[in-house]
Amino acid sequence: MLYGLLTTSGVSFTPAKDIPDLSGKVIFITGGNVGLGKESALQISAHNPSHIYLSCRNGSKAETAIRDIQSTVPSARITFIPCDLTSLSSVLAAAQEFTRLESRLDILMLNAGIMAVPPATTGDGYEIQFGTNHVGHALLTKLLMPTLLHTAGLPGADVRVVALSSLAHVTAGGIQFAGLKSADGGLATNMTRYGQSKLANILFV
Secondary structure (H helix, E strand, O other), X not given: OOOOOOOOOOOOOOHHHHOOOOEOOXXXXXXXXXXXXXXXXXXXXXXXXXXXXXXXXXHHHHHHHHHHHHHHOOOOOEEEEEOOOOOHHHHHHHHHHHHHHOOOOOEEEEOOOOOOXXXXXXXXXXXXXXXXXXXXXXXXXXXXXHHHHHHHOOOOOOOEEEEOOOHHHHHOOOOOHHHOOOOOOOOOOHHHHHHHHHHHHHHHO
Protein backbone atom coordinates (compact mmCIF):
# COMPACT_ATOMS: atom_id res chain seq x y z
CA MET A 1 0.00 0.00 0.00
CA LEU A 2 1.25 3.47 -0.83
CA TYR A 3 0.26 5.49 2.21
CA GLY A 4 0.48 9.21 1.55
CA LEU A 5 0.67 8.86 -2.24
CA LEU A 6 -2.00 11.51 -2.71
CA THR A 7 -2.79 12.68 0.80
CA THR A 8 -2.05 11.79 4.39
CA SER A 9 -5.32 13.15 5.76
CA GLY A 10 -7.38 10.54 7.52
CA VAL A 11 -4.56 7.99 7.73
CA SER A 12 -4.15 6.84 11.32
CA PHE A 13 -2.08 3.96 12.62
CA THR A 14 -1.46 3.30 16.30
CA PRO A 15 0.86 0.31 16.71
CA ALA A 16 -0.29 -0.55 20.22
CA LYS A 17 -3.86 -1.19 19.06
CA ASP A 18 -3.56 -1.70 15.30
CA ILE A 19 -0.88 -4.41 15.20
CA PRO A 20 -2.61 -7.75 15.86
CA ASP A 21 -1.35 -10.51 18.09
CA LEU A 22 1.67 -12.08 16.37
CA SER A 23 2.01 -15.21 18.47
CA GLY A 24 3.88 -17.91 16.58
CA LYS A 25 4.92 -15.54 13.78
CA VAL A 26 8.50 -15.21 12.50
CA ILE A 27 9.60 -11.85 11.11
CA PHE A 28 12.70 -10.88 9.11
CA ILE A 29 13.56 -7.16 8.90
CA THR A 30 16.40 -5.78 6.78
CA GLY A 31 18.08 -2.66 8.13
CA GLY A 32 16.57 -3.34 11.52
CA ASN A 33 19.34 -1.64 13.48
CA VAL A 34 18.27 1.99 12.98
CA GLY A 35 15.38 4.25 12.01
CA LEU A 36 12.15 2.75 10.72
CA GLY A 37 13.53 -0.77 10.80
CA LYS A 38 14.45 -0.57 14.46
CA GLU A 39 11.15 1.09 15.35
CA SER A 40 9.25 -1.58 13.42
CA ALA A 41 11.10 -4.28 15.35
CA LEU A 42 10.30 -2.53 18.62
CA GLN A 43 6.59 -2.17 17.89
CA ILE A 44 6.29 -5.72 16.54
CA SER A 45 8.11 -7.07 19.61
CA ALA A 46 5.28 -5.84 21.82
CA HIS A 47 2.82 -8.18 20.06
CA ASN A 48 4.30 -11.56 20.97
CA PRO A 49 6.04 -12.76 17.79
CA SER A 50 7.85 -16.07 18.02
CA HIS A 51 11.11 -14.58 16.72
CA ILE A 52 12.42 -11.47 14.96
CA TYR A 53 15.51 -11.54 12.77
CA LEU A 54 17.34 -8.28 12.09
CA SER A 55 19.80 -8.00 9.23
CA CYS A 56 22.33 -5.27 8.53
CA ARG A 57 26.03 -4.90 7.78
CA ASN A 58 27.27 -3.84 11.20
CA GLY A 59 27.03 -6.47 13.90
CA SER A 60 27.83 -4.15 16.80
CA LYS A 61 25.10 -1.71 15.77
CA ALA A 62 22.65 -4.58 15.42
CA GLU A 63 23.45 -5.89 18.89
CA THR A 64 23.05 -2.39 20.33
CA ALA A 65 19.64 -2.11 18.67
CA ILE A 66 18.63 -5.52 20.03
CA ARG A 67 19.61 -4.49 23.55
CA ASP A 68 17.66 -1.25 23.20
CA ILE A 69 14.54 -3.11 22.06
CA GLN A 70 14.84 -5.73 24.78
CA SER A 71 15.20 -3.02 27.41
CA THR A 72 11.64 -2.02 26.48
CA VAL A 73 10.31 -5.51 25.66
CA PRO A 74 12.41 -7.93 27.75
CA SER A 75 10.63 -10.99 26.34
CA ALA A 76 11.55 -10.15 22.73
CA ARG A 77 13.45 -12.91 20.93
CA ILE A 78 15.66 -11.17 18.37
CA THR A 79 18.59 -12.55 16.38
CA PHE A 80 21.06 -10.70 14.17
CA ILE A 81 21.85 -12.08 10.71
CA PRO A 82 24.67 -10.32 8.81
CA CYS A 83 23.62 -9.09 5.38
CA ASP A 84 25.25 -6.56 3.07
CA LEU A 85 22.72 -5.79 0.33
CA THR A 86 25.49 -4.47 -1.94
CA SER A 87 26.89 -8.01 -2.13
CA LEU A 88 24.81 -10.78 -3.69
CA SER A 89 27.01 -13.39 -2.03
CA SER A 90 26.27 -11.80 1.35
CA VAL A 91 22.54 -11.88 0.59
CA LEU A 92 22.82 -15.56 -0.30
CA ALA A 93 24.67 -16.27 2.96
CA ALA A 94 21.99 -14.41 4.95
CA ALA A 95 19.19 -16.39 3.34
CA GLN A 96 21.03 -19.65 3.97
CA GLU A 97 21.59 -18.73 7.62
CA PHE A 98 17.92 -17.85 8.09
CA THR A 99 16.67 -21.07 6.53
CA ARG A 100 19.13 -23.02 8.66
CA LEU A 101 17.55 -21.50 11.75
CA GLU A 102 13.87 -21.37 10.74
CA SER A 103 11.34 -23.39 8.76
CA ARG A 104 8.73 -20.62 8.59
CA LEU A 105 8.62 -16.91 7.69
CA ASP A 106 5.46 -14.89 8.15
CA ILE A 107 6.61 -11.34 7.45
CA LEU A 108 9.57 -10.21 5.34
CA MET A 109 10.17 -6.47 5.71
CA LEU A 110 12.43 -5.01 3.02
CA ASN A 111 13.37 -1.90 4.95
CA ALA A 112 17.11 -1.32 4.52
CA GLY A 113 18.28 1.27 2.04
CA ILE A 114 20.47 4.21 1.14
CA MET A 115 19.44 7.59 -0.18
CA ALA A 116 20.94 10.16 -2.54
CA VAL A 117 24.52 8.92 -2.24
CA PRO A 118 27.26 9.85 -4.75
CA PRO A 119 27.67 7.76 -7.92
CA ALA A 120 29.13 4.31 -7.28
CA THR A 121 28.54 0.65 -8.05
CA THR A 122 28.03 -2.41 -5.88
CA GLY A 123 30.58 -5.19 -5.84
CA ASP A 124 28.43 -6.92 -8.46
CA GLY A 125 28.47 -3.86 -10.71
CA TYR A 126 25.01 -2.36 -10.16
CA GLU A 127 24.38 1.34 -9.58
CA ILE A 128 24.76 1.56 -5.81
CA GLN A 129 21.26 2.74 -4.88
CA PHE A 130 19.47 0.39 -7.28
CA GLY A 131 21.71 -2.47 -6.20
CA THR A 132 21.20 -1.84 -2.49
CA ASN A 133 17.56 -0.81 -2.39
CA HIS A 134 16.19 -3.18 -5.02
CA VAL A 135 18.52 -5.87 -6.40
CA GLY A 136 19.70 -7.13 -3.02
CA HIS A 137 16.16 -7.20 -1.70
CA ALA A 138 14.83 -8.90 -4.83
CA LEU A 139 17.39 -11.69 -4.46
CA LEU A 140 16.66 -12.06 -0.74
CA THR A 141 12.93 -12.35 -1.47
CA LYS A 142 13.53 -14.94 -4.19
CA LEU A 143 15.74 -17.02 -1.92
CA LEU A 144 13.23 -16.88 0.95
CA MET A 145 10.18 -17.44 -1.27
CA PRO A 146 10.09 -21.23 -0.70
CA THR A 147 9.90 -20.59 3.05
CA LEU A 148 7.25 -17.90 2.59
CA LEU A 149 5.16 -20.22 0.40
CA HIS A 150 5.55 -23.08 2.87
CA THR A 151 4.37 -20.82 5.67
CA ALA A 152 1.43 -19.59 3.59
CA GLY A 153 0.15 -23.16 3.49
CA LEU A 154 0.06 -23.49 7.28
CA PRO A 155 -3.18 -23.08 9.27
CA GLY A 156 -3.90 -19.47 10.20
CA ALA A 157 -1.07 -18.10 8.07
CA ASP A 158 -1.07 -14.48 6.88
CA VAL A 159 2.21 -14.19 5.01
CA ARG A 160 3.38 -10.78 3.82
CA VAL A 161 6.30 -9.19 1.99
CA VAL A 162 6.50 -5.48 2.83
CA ALA A 163 8.77 -3.12 0.89
CA LEU A 164 9.57 0.36 2.15
CA SER A 165 9.21 2.71 -0.80
CA SER A 166 9.06 6.49 -1.11
CA LEU A 167 7.21 9.27 -2.86
CA ALA A 168 10.56 9.89 -4.55
CA HIS A 169 9.56 7.15 -7.00
CA VAL A 170 7.71 9.82 -9.00
CA THR A 171 11.05 11.44 -9.90
CA ALA A 172 12.25 8.42 -11.85
CA GLY A 173 9.97 8.39 -14.88
CA GLY A 174 10.70 4.70 -15.38
CA ILE A 175 13.62 2.29 -15.05
CA GLN A 176 16.72 3.10 -17.10
CA PHE A 177 17.68 -0.51 -17.73
CA ALA A 178 20.62 0.37 -19.98
CA GLY A 179 22.34 2.26 -17.15
CA LEU A 180 21.78 -0.11 -14.25
CA LYS A 181 25.35 -1.41 -14.41
CA SER A 182 27.01 1.99 -14.27
CA ALA A 183 27.92 4.37 -11.46
CA ASP A 184 25.38 7.03 -12.46
CA GLY A 185 22.65 4.61 -13.51
CA GLY A 186 22.09 6.57 -16.69
CA LEU A 187 20.45 9.31 -14.60
CA ALA A 188 21.60 12.84 -13.86
CA THR A 189 21.08 13.23 -10.11
CA ASN A 190 21.53 11.27 -6.90
CA MET A 191 17.85 11.79 -6.00
CA THR A 192 16.63 10.56 -9.39
CA ARG A 193 18.69 7.41 -8.95
CA TYR A 194 17.15 7.00 -5.50
CA GLY A 195 13.69 7.49 -6.98
CA GLN A 196 14.39 4.82 -9.57
CA SER A 197 15.28 2.33 -6.85
CA LYS A 198 12.08 3.15 -4.97
CA LEU A 199 10.02 2.73 -8.15
CA ALA A 200 11.61 -0.70 -8.54
CA ASN A 201 10.49 -1.58 -5.00
CA ILE A 202 6.89 -0.75 -5.89
CA LEU A 203 6.93 -2.62 -9.18
CA PHE A 204 8.56 -5.66 -7.57
CA VAL A 205 6.19 -6.11 -4.64
